Amino acid sequence: MEWFKKTKGGPLPQQKKEIPNGLWTKCESCGEIIYVKELEKALWVCHSCNFHFRIKSKDYIELLLDEGVLEEFDRELVSTDPLKFKDSKKYPDRIRDSRNKTGLNDAVTAGIGKIDGKEISFAVMDFGFIGGSMGSVVGEKIARAIERSLERKIPLVIVSCSGGARMQEGILSLMQMAKTSALLALLYEANIPFISVLTNPTTAGVMASYASLGDVVIAEPKALLGFAGPRVIQQTISQELPPGFQSSEFFLEHGFLDKVVERKNLKKTISLLLDYLTPQGS
Amino acid sequence: MNGQYLDFEKPIIDLEKKIRDMKDFASGESIELIREIQLLEKRRDRLQEEIYSRLTRWQRVQLARHPLRPHSMDYISLLSTDFVELHGDRNFRDDKAVIGGFGKIDGKPVLFIGQQKGRDTKQNLYHNFGMMHPEGYRKALRLMQLASRFKRPIVILIDTPGAFPGIGAEERGQAEAIARNLREMSRLKVPIIISVVGEGASGGALGIGIGDRVLMLENSWYSVISPEGCAAILWRDSSRASQAAEALRLTAFDLIELKVIDRIIPEPLGGAHRNNKESADILKREILKDIEELSLFSVEELRRKRIEKFRNMGVFLKENHLFPDKEIGTDT
Numbered sequence: 001m002e003w004f005k006k007t008k009g010g011p012l013p014q015q016k017k018e019i020p021n022g023l024w025t026k027c028e029s030c031g032e033i034i035y036v037k038e039l040e041k042a043l044w045v046c047h048s049c050n051f052h053f054r055i056k057s058k059d060y061i062e063l064l065l066d067e068g069v070l071e072e073f074d075r076e077l078v079s080t081d082p083l084k085f086k087d088s089k090k091y092p093d094r095i096r097d098s099r100n101k102t103g104l105n106d107a108v109t110a111g112i113g114k115i116d117g118k119e120i121s122f123a124v125m126d127f128g129f130i131g132g133s134m135g136s137v138v139g140e141k142i143a144r145a146i147e148r149s150l151e152r153k154i155p156l157v158i159v160s161c162s163g164g165a166r167m168q169e170g171i172l173s174l175m176q177m178a179k180t181s182a183l184l185a186l187l188y189e190a191n192i193p194f195i196s197v198l199t200n201p202t203t204a205g206v207m208a209s210y211a212s213l214g215d216v217v218i219a220e221p222k223a224l225l226g227f228a229g230p231r232v233i234q235q236t237i238s239q240e241l242p243p244g245f246q247s248s249e250f251f252l253e254h255g256f257l258d259k260v261v262e263r264k265n266l267k268k269t270i271s272l273l274l275d276y277l278t279p280q281g282s
Numbered sequence: 283m284n285g286q287y288l289d290f291e292k293p294i295i296d297l298e299k300k301i302r303d304m305k306d307f308a309s310g311e312s313i314e315l316i317r318e319i320q321l322l323e324k325r326r327d328r329l330q331e332e333i334y335s336r337l338t339r340w341q342r343v344q345l346a347r348h349p350l351r352p353h354s355m356d357y358i359s360l361l362s363t364d365f366v367e368l369h370g371d372r373n374f375r376d377d378k379a380v381i382g383g384f385g386k387i388d389g390k391p392v393l394f395i396g397q398q399k400g401r402d403t404k405q406n407l408y409h410n411f412g413m414m415h416p417e418g419y420r421k422a423l424r425l426m427q428l429a430s431r432f433k434r435p436i437v438i439l440i441d442t443p444g445a446f447p448g449i450g451a452e453e454r455g456q457a458e459a460i461a462r463n464l465r466e467m468s469r470l471k472v473p474i475i476i477s478v479v480g481e482g483a484s485g486g487a488l489g490i491g492i493g494d495r496v497l498m499l500e501n502s503w504y505s506v507i508s509p510e511g512c513a514a515i516l517w518r519d520s521s522r523a524s525q526a527a528e529a530l531r532l533t534a535f536d537l538i539e540l541k542v543i544d545r546i547i548p549e550p551l552g553g554a555h556r557n558n559k560e561s562a563d564i565l566k567r568e569i570l571k572d573i574e575e576l577s578l579f580s581v582e583e584l585r586r587k588r589i590e591k592f593r594n595m596g597v598f599l600k601e602n603h604l605f606p607d608k609e610i611g612t613d614t
């Protein structure tokens with residue numbers, strides 16, 4: 001129900017990205033002071049506790065795709081304000097600010113790329129854009145990414161990072177769950193593989209639609225995943241949540257993930273899976 | 283809210299009581315009293331017309347939650363015969379927040395799926411206030427796939443304040459259960475008619491909400507988040523729900539405009555609870571009309587149109603001049 005809520009002091013650290021101008025930064029999970037250059041080299045993973053810092057969509061493009069190259073599609077799609085939604089900020093202002101801040105047009109970037117030479121339809125979300133929330137533009141770009149897979153008969157890889165549906169687009173955001181999942185029915189029937197990669201956090205409307213529908217679903221370690229936000233659950237049941245609740249490891253244990261994969265092994269793992277899921281002689 | 287009526291219903295309820303009292307009193311044949319009663323009845327009708335022709339979004343939300351509003355099982359009993367309820371997800375448990383089973387509408391066999399609320403605390407605890415767990419979505423899917431194999435149309439009644447947010451629900455994959463339903467309902471081979479009869483809160487509603495026709499009762503609501511949830515996020519104050527209801531645009535009239543639903547089903551004046559039988563009769567007519575129309579399509583056409591219907595939802599712009607790539611330092 002709570003698509004969009006950021007948790008305060010939930011069971012998993014919610015890192016804030018303010019790297020001081022200095023050369024050192026502090027791991028938000030274990031408090032270790034780390035040399036930024038080292039951290040960068042380690043793909044923003046803490047050497048002490050294996051905490052995966054949140055990285056940007058363009059970092060995943062760099063990390064996963066051959067030569068770090070994505071042939072981007074649908075960049076020109078931008079949000080409008082169907083509800084004329086008013087809260088502390090007008091929705092169009094919120095969009096404009098996010099565009100200025102991130103250099104992105106919305107919370108997902110999609111296109112065609114290669115993993116170890118294998119062509120894929122690729123989409124990656126960015127939490128920096130209104131919490132990676134899914135409105136009409138995200139839904140449309142994911143839909144088109146699925147359609148590119150169908151048309152070109154190439155696998156689909158989506159890297160998710162989202163607090164859920166975008167409240168400011170109301171019911172239209174909710175319907176993006178239906179839209180993307182309905183198209184995934186076609187992909188499913190066409191036996192074209194879909195690998196879903198979950199990063200911190202992937203929750204609510206995105207988790208309850210395409211992110212959960214991969215033929216294989218993998219997650220980075222210690223990501224916050226799930227349907228309802230921890231605070232909502234806590235309020236509903238008025239009871240302490242067990243440690244590690246809704247983490248990647250929790251969902252692995254309960255059978256909803258195929259694998260928890262460290263960032264440095266993501267590309268290799270996806271590449272192998274693509275081989276295993278590509279029919280012989282094609 | 284005061285027991286069995288809403289604040290804005292009170293003037294009408296008061297007038298009706300007065301009319302009833304006078305009728306009791308006028309068991310004799312006082313022409314004057316009869317005239318007086320007629321006048322009062324006219325006044326009541328005018329008042330009703332006035333109140334219900336300009337309901338706010340928040341008032342409709344309140345009507346959707348009215349303590350006397352007919353629930354899914356009331357509709358099933360009133361508009362079908364020979365209902366046989368079926369239970370369980372064959373895996374974990376029977377989720378009482380959702381009811382499923384076969385019944386006949388005008389002799390035509392259909393599968394009913396309906397989220398069920400209770401009338402009192404005991405019933406509400408039994409039905410978990412109409413808030414489903416993963417096993418509920420899986421129970422619904424099991425029954426829908428059964429209907430698909432045996433070629434029975436599916437009639438779904440939505441009335442939920444949301445999917446249940448709890449530890450067990452997460453452990454058993456609430457998100458996965460809903461996601462799977464969205465995909466699998468898109469693939470079913472029989473007509474699916476969705477009616478939002480009360481509350482349609484977010485993924486909890488959508489999880490049984492993929493169909494060929496989506497209808498909403500006049501005083502129901504359907505939204506990405508409940509007004510209270512939205513108010514809590516925006517203003518950290520759930521008591522501003524009425525304001526959030528306006529911002530969310532969650533009524534049937536809003537959703538027609540946003541091209542999310544197909545039709546609005548009228549309710550008796552004053553809301554469905556003023557006449558359960560009439561409400562069920564209207565709903566029944568609308569469902570029958572859709573079943574008839576949809577039965578003309580081949581399975582492939584039906585599924586293609588269903589997927590297209592949802593594929594086309596959403597509003598966005600295409601911008602010709604692209605936003606320049608901006609370098610923004612290391613805020614990773």
Ligand SMILES: [Zn+2]
Pocket residue numbers: 027028029030031032046047048049050051
């Ligand atoms: Zn650390």
